[in-house]
Amino acid sequence: MAGPVQSIERAAAILRLLAGGSRRLGLGEVASSLGLAKGTAHGILRTLQHVDFVEQDPATGKYQLGAALLHLGTSYLDVNELRSRSINWADALAARSGEAVRLGTPLEGRVLVIHHVFRPDDTLQTLDVGALLPLHASSLGKVLLAFGATPLEPLLDGEPEAYTRHTLVHPEELNRALGEIRDLGWGAEVQEMSMGEAGIAAPIRGQGGLVVGAIGVSGAVERICDTKGRPQPALITVLREAARAISRDLGAARW
Amino acid sequence: MAGPVQSIERAAAILRLLAGGSRRLGLGEVASSLGLAKGTAHGILRTLQHVDFVEQDPATGKYQLGAALLHLGTSYLDVNELRSRSINWADALAARSGEAVRLGTPLEGRVLVIHHVFRPDDTLQTLDVGALLPLHASSLGKVLLAFGATPLEPLLDGEPEAYTRHTLVHPEELNRALGEIRDLGWGAEVQEMSMGEAGIAAPIRGQGGLVVGAIGVSGAVERICDTKGRPQPALITVLREAARAISRDLGAARW
DNA sequence: AACATCGGTCGGCATTACCGAACGAGGGTC
DNA sequence: GACCCTCGTTCGGTAATGCCGACCGATGTT
Numbered sequence: 263m264a265g266p267v268q269s270i271e272r273a274a275a276i277l278r279l280l281a282g283g284s285r286r287l288g289l290g291e292v293a294s295s296l297g298l299a300k301g302t303a304h305g306i307l308r309t310l311q312h313v314d315f316v317e318q319d320p321a322t323g324k325y326q327l328g329a330a331l332l333h334l335g336t337s338y339l340d341v342n343e344l345r346s347r348s349i350n351w352a353d354a355l356a357a358r359s360g361e362a363v364r365l366g367t368p369l370e371g372r373v374l375v376i377h378h379v380f381r382p383d384d385t386l387q388t389l390d391v392g393a394l395l396p397l398h399a400s401s402l403g404k405v406l407l408a409f410g411a412t413p414l415e416p417l418l419d420g421e422p423e424a425y426t427r428h429t430l431v432h433p434e435e436l437n438r439a440l441g442e443i444r445d446l447g448w449g450a451e452v453q454e455m456s457m458g459e460a461g462i463a464a465p466i467r468g469q470g471g472l473v474v475g476a477i478g479v480s481g482a483v484e485r486i487c488d489t490k491g492r493p494q495p496a497l498i499t500v501l502r503e504a505a506r507a508i509s510r511d512l513g514a515a516r517w
Numbered sequence: 518m519a520g521p522v523q524s525i526e527r528a529a530a531i532l533r534l535l536a537g538g539s540r541r542l543g544l545g546e547v548a549s550s551l552g553l554a555k556g557t558a559h560g561i562l563r564t565l566q567h568v569d570f571v572e573q574d575p576a577t578g579k580y581q582l583g584a585a586l587l588h589l590g591t592s593y594l595d596v597n598e599l600r601s602r603s604i605n606w607a608d609a610l611a612a613r614s615g616e617a618v619r620l621g622t623p624l625e626g627r628v629l630v631i632h633h634v635f636r637p638d639d640t641l642q643t644l645d646v647g648a649l650l651p652l653h654a655s656s657l658g659k660v661l662l663a664f665g666a667t668p669l670e671p672l673l674d675g676e677p678e679a680y681t682r683h684t685l686v687h688p689e690e691l692n693r694a695l696g697e698i699r700d701l702g703w704g705a706e707v708q709e710m711s712m713g714e715a716g717i718a719a720p721i722r723g724q725g726g727l728v729v730g731a732i733g734v735s736g737a738v739e740r741i742c743d744t745k746g747r748p749q750p751a752l753i754t755v756l757r758e759a760a761r762a763i764s765r766d767l768g769a770a771r772w
Numbered sequence: 773a774a775c776a777t778c779g780g781t782c783g784g785c786a787t788t789a790c791c792g793a794a795c796g797a798g799g800g801t802c
Numbered sequence: 803g804a805c806c807c808t809c810g811t812t813c814g815g816t817a818a819t820g821c822c823g824a825c826c827g828a829t830g831t832t
Contacts, residue, residue, distance in 0.1 A: 266560075266563060266564040267524050267560055267561055267564040267819090267820065268789095268819080268820090269522050269525055269788095269790090269819090269820085270524055270525060270528045270561065270565065270568070271564060271567070271568060273522075273525045273528070274568035274570065274585075275568075277589055278585075278589075280592075281588060281592035284592075284595060284596060285596075286596070288809070289809075289810055289811085290808080290809065290810085298790090298791095299790070299792065300791095300792085300809095300810080300811085301790075301791065301792070301793095301811085301812080301813085302790055302791065304810075304811065304812090305521075305522055305789075305790080306522055306789095308521060309521040309522040309525045309526060310525065312526070313525070313526060313529035314624060314625065315529065321724070322809095323809070323810055323811095324810095326593075326596050327589060327592055327593040327596060328593065329593065329624045329629050329631070330529075330625070331586065331589040331592075331593050332590040332591075332593050332594065332631065332646070332647045333536060333590070333624065333629060333647055333648075333649060334532055334533075334536050334582060334586045334589075335586045335587040335588070335590020335591060335593075335647060336587075336590060336646065336647025336648065337535075337536035337539075337582055337586075337647075338581075338583065338584065338586045338587050338590075339587065339647075340539060341539060341540075341581045341582060342584075367584060369569060369584045369585060369588065370569065370585070374584050374587060374588060376584070389644075391587070391591065392587045392588055392590060392591025392592075392594075393588075394588060522788090522789065523788075523789085523820095523821095524788090524789085524819095524820070524821090543778070544778075544779055544780080545777085545778065553821090553822095554821070554822050554823060555778095555779080555780085555822095555823085556781080556782085556821075556822065556823070556824095557820080557821055557822065559779075559780065559781085560821080561820095563780095577778095578778075578779050579779095
């Protein structure tokens with residue numbers, strides 16, 4: 263593999279940086295964060311602005327992401343095969359389970375939500391599509407880790423963030439949980455990311471049986487789990503049926 | 518203004534190309550479409566793949582957009598001030614009008630939908646956020662053209678596409694319609710993009726009174742318009758109130 | 773079975789984009 | 803109100819950079 267084009271890599275790093283910090287960033291901040299000379303960063307930003315990937319606040323001169331990215335992002339959704347093949351099954355799963363359904367795929371050490379069906383009641387819910395969830399504290403992420411869809415090593419170096427007192431932060435307990443998920447064929451998360459919330463997820467396999475994503479249901483812990491705090495068997499059944507159906511659609515031979 | 522970085526411009530052109538054709542593209546197609554040598558296109562694609570901006574089908578070797586763009590696109594929505602200041606007003610407008618509400622901003626000779634509130638009934642609707650509408654055949658686009666938010670010239674060169682028999686395709690009728698919109702302060706589109714559908718829109722102004730976007734309601738022509746085919750005055754009133762409120766929030770002095 | 777097509781690789785050339793210092797405007801402070 | 807500091811921007815020299823076009827090997831087509 264020969265060398266990648268560094269100006270493009272740098273441009274991508276700038277876009278990721280702007281996406282991370284939710285506020286606008288100045289040229290100096292961008293340049294120092296990436297170890298670039300001010301002039302270099304300015305040239306890249308000028309180009310990105312020219313193609314509408316970044317916008318500049320005329321008053322302060324600070325930069326933020328641009329409108330063209332929104333269209334590219336939704337165009338990605340249109341061509342994504344995992345998502346398009348899952349939509350019907352996800353709708354049905356939400357109806358049968360009465361809970362919100364989300365699909366995730368690994369991205370940069372997190373879980374990218376590529377589809378989201380609201381819980382079928384009239385409560386106000388926010389669309390999670392495009393959001394990034396943590397690998398170690400979401401049912402989708404734990405399943406992706408357990409079945410090798412994304413490397414585990416980066417998590418074992420630094421202590422992962424503890425969102426609640428139930429978050430698995432020690433490598434050994436995380437490893438044990440992942441082994442259990444591999445045995446059972448599904449994984450759960452009970453108040454590990456947010457108190458009162460729980461979720462269960464199952465892997466989706468593509469051609470060759472490789473795990474390419476995960477599908478999960480999530481909601482209030484008292485609906486997802488029984489009185490002992492274990493996920494409801496009925497939910498697990500309908501979830502796994504949906505995951506198997508999608509895998510079959512994607513060309514996974516038999517799972 | 519010095520020269521922009523060509524490799525980044527080329528990378529952006531490739532991404533736009535992949536977003537345009539809804540199917541996967543091969544290396545050769547990409548290279549010839551942009552007039553690049555195969556090796557050059559391959560180097561750029563390899564880099565874009567490395568940063569998750571494109572994905573490659575392992576079976577066919579063809580390329581498509583990548584997952585990182587989805588996250589960047591939604592991050593743009595988070596920081597976009599026009600959208601965040603509009604959300605509450607758009608919700609209220611949908612409730613008061615009983616119709617779907619959309620917000621648009623110009624992008625590359627089209628209208629980018631940056632917010633969409635469903636019509637407040639239980640019918641199935643698809644989210645338009647991230648979609649691109651034509652300038653000359655949508656109420657949002659006609660308003661943006663009329664108030665100079667995007668240049669008119671590119672439309673006058675080639676005949677714009679006629680979606681229905683009501684689409685304004687002749688420069689003179691388009692110009693007359695835009696003048697009328699400027700006089701009235703709002704614009705409509707009646708079955709110009711799709712038979713049976715209509716919409717009305719009003720401009721949103723930012724600091725200095727410059728038009729930065731448009732807000733509109735759209736739906737079945739028999740609900741939007743009266744029996745004479747003219748937009749309902751009551752709808753126009755609530756729409757313009759919402760547009761003025763958002764403009765005030767954005768810092769437009771008085772309009 | 774031969775061919776055509778495709779994605780991918782490699783080395784040489786010169787164009788390319790990088791760097792660092794200097795500029796000018798804006799805002800904050802004393 | 804004048805100073806100073808910081809920020810975004812510009813500019814020219816340099817050599818590192820990415821571009822080009824010919825060449826491989828695999829795939830599937832006729």
